[in-house]
Amino acid sequence: MSEKTNPYKVPTTGHVWDDNLAELLNEPPKWWMIGFWASIVMVVVYFVMYPSIPLVNSHFKGIIGWTSIKELKEDMQAIERSRAKYENRLSGMSAAAILADDELTQYVVRSAKVLFGDNCAGCHGTGGAGNPNFPVLVDDDWLYGGKIEDIVTSIANGRRGNMPAHAGTLSEQEIADLAKHVKALSEGGEYAPGKELYSGKGKCFACHGPEGKGMTALGAANLTDGIWRFSPGTEEAIAYTIAHGVNDQKDPKTRNAVMPKFSGKMSETDINKLAVYVYKLGGGQ
Ligand code: HEC
Ligand code: HEC
Structure with a gap:
């Protein structure tokens, strides 16, 4: 073996490849060896402390008595306490x-x-x-x-909000005019023929208020905010509510709205x- 194949002056295994690649016998670094031995010690300690070795009918239980069920119960108790x-x-x-x-x-x-x-x-x-x-x-x-x-x-x-069905007291045309007015109210406007019915023959103001802002004591919806309790807020859907009411037992087509x-x-x-x-x-x- 020449200087050329082993310039490090370290013992070798004697193997030399291609005439110039020697296999050196350097020790692994110290930090690596410490980690290596420490992990072997850990394995032994872990084996002794925790359930580890399977036996014929059961298993070695470890000296500290840990089980995953016990840990779960303790965690649950901690949650209960808090x-x-x-x-x-x-x-x-x-x-x-x-x-x-x-x-x-x-x-x-x-x-x-x-x-x-x-x-x-x-x-x-x-x-x-x-x-x-x-x-x-x-x-x-x-x-x-x-x-x-x-x-x-x-x-x-x-x-349980109650609104009477109006199909018996208002004509189809009147209901359509009212629906147009309610739709307009929700967009900040009004529709004159419907407005007149709202405060007059329809008596809508009695529950929804003179300006259509609703009345929480009765659960009467605010008609001006563009938020529709019964979707969608189209004129047809509004007309349906006016015609058949809400929770009006006398009208089989009434809208049901019951909070238990x-x-x-x-x-x-x-x-x-x-x-x-x-x-x-x-x-x-
Ligand atoms: C079976 C369906 C149903 C269940 C279940 C239900 N609700 Fe309701 N809830 C309604 C309806 C319908 C209304 C509206 C009643 C009306 O229009 O007069 C309502 C109204 C309400 C209101 C009043 C809303 C307002 O604008 O003033 C509150 C608050 C409420 N519910 C909370 C709850 C809570 C909390 C629960 C669970 C404990 C619950 N509801 C369970 C159907 C239900
Ligand atoms: C006796 C009281 C009462 C009268 C009179 C009444 N309403 Fe109502 N109205 C209600 C209540 C209560 C609700 C809400 C029902 C619910 O959500 O449970 C309602 C809901 C509505 C809705 C649905 C709103 C939405 O957000 O989807 C419209 C539209 C409506 N009323 C229009 C009218 C018009 C137009 C008249 C007049 C023809 C009228 N109401 C007369 C009590 C009344």
Whole structure:
């Protein structure tokens, strides 16, 4: 072997390829060797501490008694403990009092999401975004008012807006004129023949107010905001509502709009939680 094939003065295995490539016997770097031995020690320690070696009918359980089920149970208990802290405070608290406490409100908004999904989303859509012919809860347009007490009442007692069918008292032409006027109202205008019926023969003002802004005590919709409770807000759809009314049992073609009552079906605490959740969806007043 020549200087040319081993210029490093390191022992070699004696193998030389192509007359000039020697295989040197350098030690691996120290950091690498430390890692190597440390990982062997880790393997032994791990084997002794944790469940490791399979036996014929069971397995070696390890000296610290760890199991994944035990770890899961401990994690669940920790979650329960952190929830109990809030849940204990919530019971007996009014929705308004919850709203006054930022920390509780945040907890409720997070935890009531599931409650809403299970009980309300079927009608009001995911996150209250609304379904055709069910009110949207994420906006600030309220049939029955957006104060926290109003929302609690809506959920606890249910709601059922009543508008009589007008097909028997108004002619088709009158209904068409009214629909034209209502459509115009929602766009900031008016339609004279319909306007006259609105305040006169139709008696619409009695529930929807002289300017069509609605009346929360009756759940009468605001007709001027361009938000349609019964979609789509076309003249035909509006005329249909006028002709057949809402929840008018005497008209088989009436629109049905019933919010079921939840008191008795869920705890008062859950109702308050949902009210805070709905309030915080964006439209609380
Ligand atoms: C079976 C369908 C249905 C279910 C389930 C339902 N709602 Fe309603 N909800 C309605 C209808 C329909 C109305 C409108 C009633 C009306 O037009 O008079 C309404 C109205 C409301 C209102 C009043 C909205 C306003 O503009 O004033 C609130 C608040 C409300 N619901 C919350 C909830 C919550 C919270 C839940 C779950 C606990 C829920 N609803 C479950 C159908 C439902
Ligand atoms: C006795 C009260 C009452 C009278 C009278 C009444 N309404 Fe209504 N109207 C309501 C209520 C309550 C609602 C909302 C129903 C609901 O959502 O549950 C409604 C809903 C409507 C809607 C649907 C609004 C939307 O967002 O889709 C229109 C349109 C409407 N009314 C027009 C009229 C017109 C026009 C007249 C006059 C011919 C009239 N109403 C008379 C109570 C009344």
